[in-house]
Amino acid sequence: MTTKRQLEKKQEELDAIKWCDSELSRDTCGTYNYCVKCDKTKEYPCATAYYAFNSTAAESKGELKVNVELSALALRLQALRIAKNLSIKQAASRCKISEKKLFEYENDKDVPTEDTLKRILSVLEKR
Secondary structure (H helix, E strand, C coil): CHHHHHHHHHHHHHHHHHHHHHCCCCCCCCCCCCHHHHCCCCCCHHHHHHHHHHHHHHHCCCCCCCCCCCHHHHHHHHHHHHHCCCCHHHHHHHHHCCCCHHHHCCCCCCCCCHHHHHHHHHHHCCC
């Protein structure tokens, strides 16, 4: 069980990361892998989602994976989208795929087919 102090400390840490991202002119709220578990009505929404996500990962893998390492493809897709200053919703619409799918590709939850990847890259790599 996570204590209130742990939640508070983790929320401060995650808020600092989000603040740094906002200083780079991008709002990353909703783009992290743990955001799928977010409930903004909770006292510490990011921290609660973070621990819930890692708890689910631990149950499915039998271990706790705190530092999620993303594949080169996932990182590349994120970087291209962010460089174009697009939200996941905007990028998904332009690529003609669902927001959920693009989120999954950017967070190593799924891998696009070759045709889908070509379509995504044709949109995100355009100058």
